[in-house]
Each structure stands twice: as C-alpha cells, then as structure tokens.
Amino acid sequence: MSQRAAQSQRALMGVRDLIVSGEIRAGSRLSELALVERLGISRTPLRAALAQLGQEGLVEAIPSGGYAVRSFSREEVIDAIELRGTLEGLALRLGAERGVPPARMSELQRLLDGLDEALRGDVEDMDFDRYVDLNASFHEKLWGLASQTIRREIERVTSLPFASPSAFLDKQAGVVEFRRSLYGAQTQHRAMVEAIALREGGRAEALAREHARLARQNLEFVLDQDRSLIRRVPALSLVVG
Amino acid sequence: MSQRAAQSQRALMGVRDLIVSGEIRAGSRLSELALVERLGISRTPLRAALAQLGQEGLVEAIPSGGYAVRSFSREEVIDAIELRGTLEGLALRLGAERGVPPARMSELQRLLDGLDEALRGDVEDMDFDRYVDLNASFHEKLWGLASQTIRREIERVTSLPFASPSAFLDKQAGVVEFRRSLYGAQTQHRAMVEAIALREGGRAEALAREHARLARQNLEFVLDQDRSLIRRVPALSLVVG
DNA sequence: TTCTTGATTTTTGTATACAATTGGTATTCA
DNA sequence: TGAATACCAATTGTATACAAAAATCAAGAA
Numbered sequence: 155m156s157q158r159a160a161q162s163q164r165a166l167m168g169v170r171d172l173i174v175s176g177e178i179r180a181g182s183r184l185s186e187l188a189l190v191e192r193l194g195i196s197r198t199p200l201r202a203a204l205a206q207l208g209q210e211g212l213v214e215a216i217p218s219g220g221y222a223v224r225s226f227s228r229e230e231v232i233d234a235i236e237l238r239g240t241l242e243g244l245a246l247r248l249g250a251e252r253g254v255p256p257a258r259m260s261e262l263q264r265l266l267d268g269l270d271e272a273l274r275g276d277v278e279d280m281d282f283d284r285y286v287d288l289n290a291s292f293h294e295k296l297w298g299l300a301s302q303t304i305r306r307e308i309e310r311v312t313s314l315p316f317a318s319p320s321a322f323l324d325k326q327a328g329v330v331e332f333r334r335s336l337y338g339a340q341t342q343h344r345a346m347v348e349a350i351a352l353r354e355g356g357r358a359e360a361l362a363r364e365h366a367r368l369a370r371q372n373l374e375f376v377l378d379q380d381r382s383l384i385r386r387v388p389a390l391s392l393v394v395g
Numbered sequence: 396m397s398q399r400a401a402q403s404q405r406a407l408m409g410v411r412d413l414i415v416s417g418e419i420r421a422g423s424r425l426s427e428l429a430l431v432e433r434l435g436i437s438r439t440p441l442r443a444a445l446a447q448l449g450q451e452g453l454v455e456a457i458p459s460g461g462y463a464v465r466s467f468s469r470e471e472v473i474d475a476i477e478l479r480g481t482l483e484g485l486a487l488r489l490g491a492e493r494g495v496p497p498a499r500m501s502e503l504q505r506l507l508d509g510l511d512e513a514l515r516g517d518v519e520d521m522d523f524d525r526y527v528d529l530n531a532s533f534h535e536k537l538w539g540l541a542s543q544t545i546r547r548e549i550e551r552v553t554s555l556p557f558a559s560p561s562a563f564l565d566k567q568a569g570v571v572e573f574r575r576s577l578y579g580a581q582t583q584h585r586a587m588v589e590a591i592a593l594r595e596g597g598r599a600e601a602l603a604r605e606h607a608r609l610a611r612q613n614l615e616f617v618l619d620q621d622r623s624l625i626r627r628v629p630a631l632s633l634v635v636g
Numbered sequence: 637t638t639c640t641t642g643a644t645t646t647t648t649g650t651a652t653a654c655a656a657t658t659g660g661t662a663t664t665c666a
Numbered sequence: 667t668g669a670a671t672a673c674c675a676a677t678t679g680t681a682t683a684c685a686a687a688a689a690t691c692a693a694g695a696a
Contacts, residue, residue, distance in 0.1 A: 202649095230542070233489075400678095
C-alpha cells in the first residue's frame with residue numbers, strides 16, 4: 155500500500171488505455187483472466203477498475219456476467235458533446251453571476267495569451283502541440299469556476315474520450331481541417347472570459363454551448379467527409395455508424 | 396449467483412440506506428468490518444458498494460484509506476439542484492427540438508391529469524401520497540425524452556437524495572409549506588409539456604430550470620425558517636450549515 | 637501535565653481459493 | 667444431416683487469507 159489503491163489505479167489506467175487505443179475492439183467481451191495476465195495484477199483491483207469504467211460508460215455490464223467494451227453511435231457522441239457544452243455553459247454562467255476572484259481571472263488571461271501565441275502564424279506553422287496543452291488547461295480552469303460540485307460533474311461527462319475538449323486535437327493526427335477551426339475557437343475563448351468579467355452570465359453560457367458545437371462539427375466532418383480519420387483519432391475508436 | 400451480483404446490490408442498498416436514514420452520521424468513517432457484520436455479507440461486495448457510493452458522491456475516499464460519509468453544505472445542495480434543473484432543461488429542450496413520439500406525449504398527458512386529480516381540494520385534503528408517486532413518474536418520463544445518454548446523466552445527478560425531484564416530498568414529513576408549492580409546480584408541469592408539444596425548446600428549457608428552483612426555495616425555507624425540519628426530511632440528513 | 641516515541645492492534649488493499657453459473661463441444665438420437 | 671442433450675471447461679461473483687500501513691494506546695522524557 156505505498157499509494158492509495160495503487161494496483162486499482164494501475165488497472166484502471168491500463169484497461170482504459172487498452173480500450174481507447176483500440177487494442178480491444180468495441181463490443182467485445184472483456185476476459186478478466188486475460189486482462190489480469192496482460193496487466194500483471196490480480197483480479198480484485200481489476201474488477202474494481204471494470205466497475206469504475208462501467209460508471210464512466212466506457213464498458214457495460216453483460217446481464218449474464220462480466221463486461222463488454224461499449225460502442226457508441228453518432229447520436230450518442232453528439233449527446234455527450236451536447237452534455238459537455240451544457241455543463242460548461244452552466245459553470246460559466248454561475249461563474250459570471252457569482253463572480254470569479256481576480257487571481258483566477260488573470261490565470262485565464264494568461265492562458266488566453268498563451269493560446270494566441272501558439273496560433274501565431276498560419277495553419278501550417280502554428281505551435282499545435284502547445285495549443286493542445288493550453289487548451290486543455292484552459293477548459294479545466296473553466297470547469298472549476300462555479301464550484302467543486304459542478305467541476306466534478308463535468309469531469310465525469312468528459313471522461314468519455316470523445317466528449318473531452320481535446321478529443322479532436324490529437325497530437326499525432328493533426329488534421330488540417332481541425333487546425334483551421336482553432337482560430338474561431340480562440341475567438342470564442344476570449345469572448346467567454348470577457349463575458350465572465352462583465353458578469354454577463356447569459357452570454358457566457360451561450361458561448362460555451364456554441365463552443366462545444368465545434369467539436370460536433372469536427373465529428374461530423376470525420377463521419378461524413380473523411381471516414382478514414384476515424385482510425386487516426388483515438389477518441390473515436392469506439393464510434394460506429 | 397442467482398441474480399447478477401446479488402450481494403453487491405444488497406450491500407449497495409444496505410449502505411445507502413444506512414447513510415440516508417441518518418443511522419451513520421455525516422462525516423463519520425465507514426468501518427468495513429462493522430458494515431460487513433451488520434449487512435451479513437463479505438467484504439468483497441461491500442467494497443464494490445462503497446466504490447459505487449463514492450462515484451455517486453454519498454461517500455468520499457479518505458486519503459489514508461477507507462471511506463467516510465460525506466456531508467454537504469448549503470451551497471453544495473444548491474448546486475446539485477441547479478445541476479438537475481440544467482440537465483432536465485437540456486432533456487426538455489432536445490425533446491422539443493427533436494420531437495417526441497405521440498405515444499410518449501399521451502403518457503405525459505395522462506400523468507398530468509393524474510397530478511391534477513391528486514391536487515383536487517385544498518392543501519389539507521389533497522391526495523399527497525398519490526401526488527408524490529405521480530410526480531416521481533412524471534419527472535422520470537421527462538428524463539428519457541431526449542436520449543438514454545442524457546437520462547443516464549440525470550439519474551446519476553439525482554442519485555444524491557436532496558437532488559431528487561422528490562427530495563422535499565417525503566410522505567412522512569408532509570410539511571404544509573411544501574404542499575402549498577405543489578399548485579405552482581403543477582402549473583409548470585403543464586407548461587413544460589405544452590412547450591414540448593409546440594416544439595418550443597427554449598421555453599421548455601427555461602421552465603425546467605425554473606421548476607427546479609422550487610426545490611431550492613423549499614431548501615432555503617428549511618434552512619432559514621424552520622431548521623427543525625432538517626431532521627424530518629430524510630433527504631437532508633447529510634446537510635450541515 | 638504535555639509532547640514524543642515505540643509497540644500493539646485495527647483496518648485497509650490485494651491476492652487467491654472456491655463454488656455456481658454460463659458457454660461451448662461432442663455425442664447421440666431422430 | 668440436423669437438432670437436442672449431456673458433459674466439460676471457462677468464467678464470473680463471493681468469501682477469505684494475508685501483508686502492509688494506519689490508528690490507537692501506553693510509557694517515558696521534557
């Protein structure tokens with residue numbers, strides 16, 4: 155017991171990785187024995203991890219026993235994105251209405267400046283990797299603007315890989331169509347922070363919702379325009395149809 | 396293995412009941428051995444139940460090991476209610492925008508009629524118990540209007556007892572101030588269904604949000620006007636401050 | 637007395653053993 | 667040949683054993 159439930163954590167990350175990376179196909183049954191061997195742990199922490207992944211929605215319980223990797227339809231992915239937009243909107247609205255301490259506002263400003271820098275130049279020579287990191291940090295800061303309660307709920311929803319703000323910003327993939335969307339995204343980032351500073355809750359909420367629609371646009375581009383991208387975007391490994 | 400994870404289910408319901416009923420005080424540590432003896436199961440399904448309750452938010456993991464019953468501040472309860480209002484609003488908006496099959500609409504209408512009947516008469520001789528049951532059914536139907544994805548999320552949020560639409564409608568308590576709020580609530584119920592039928596997504600969403608504010612009003616009445624009620628409303632057993 | 641330190645006792649997290657159910661396979665009968 | 671059944675293997679859910687860490691308590695020093 156060096157760290158709290160170290161084996162369970164290892165199991166959780168291990169299985170999640172096997173699923174998201176696509177090494178285990180969507181829909182296929184998860185054999186506990188096979189996973190135990192592969193991850194080098196015992197069944198107890200593995201089962202804890204599977205139960206947790208069941209809560210996250212990545213796997214589903216089979217009525218006759220055990221778990222299977224879930225697969226997600228286009229509609230389910232859209233709804234997960236819609237959920238994120240709605241909850242981020244809630245966080246921003248409450249932040250605007252209740253007020254955000256100056257220290258946090260300047261942290262957001264600093265992140266905004268960093269994002270601008272990363273976008274300097276055109277689509278080809280932007281600092282994409284830096285943008286990805288800063289974008290993730292920026293969104294995580296937004297999640298905490300209202301309260302721990304709401305942050306917690308957003309983190310739960312975005313534990314599904316395709317619901318994360320970074321879903322279509324995989325460093326490996328680096329699709330040019332996705333890159334193009336970043337300029338508009340950053341404009342929205344700035345508007346969101348401004349709305350919070352001006353205590354414009356309604357505007358902040360609307361912006362957060364619209365911002366999430368960018369993810370939906372990227373999703374629909376992949377599914378309707380260039381399905382070969384499904385394999386190159388890890389977050390979509392579980393999406394069928 | 397007569398039913399799927401029968402012992403784990405029993406443990407889950409057993410521990411949840413011990414917590415919500417207040418038999419285990421908020422903040423106190425949960426001894427696995429004590430619970431195992433009390434519930435007549437082994438530690439394995441008990442630990443599965445504790446992990447699940449951790450996800451629900453009823454208990455929290457202690458850094459040094461084990462779990463403790465959570466306690467909730469006024470602000471946390473308010474945020475949980477806000478979350479429910481926001482997510483119910485999302486379900487209704489999407490239902491209105493995407494359309495709801497006629498069969499479901501008439502089920503909602505039937506529930507509305509039942510609720511009206513239960514409210515016939517004045518505050519003293521309304522059929523309160525029937526209202527409570529129908530109100531719970533009505534809300535659960537609303538949750539499924541958009542999709543399973545969204546229903547699932549709402550069910551998760553409302554697993555905290557004070558976030559449930561029935562939180563302040565305990566049959567035993569039957570507080571007269573709460574009863575009075577039911578007439579206005581039912582008016583909102585009718586308006587919500589009408590908005591969905593007319594495909595007025597924005598109105599449906601706004602109504603759902605405002606509807607949840609009734610729960611917040613009841614909460615604030617308990618905390619500010621008559622704190623003795625805290626003990627009579629089981630859903631508030633974990634609320635401090 | 638109060639704080640620190642050491643030993644003892646709980647308690648948790650993990651591994652494993654066990655039993656029942658499920659799924660698969662081969663055999664038998666029509 | 668095909669379906670049904672019986673048997674066997676595999677897998678899951680539960681119980682328990684075990685080891686490490688944490689909490690508790692007592693004794694001694696300041």
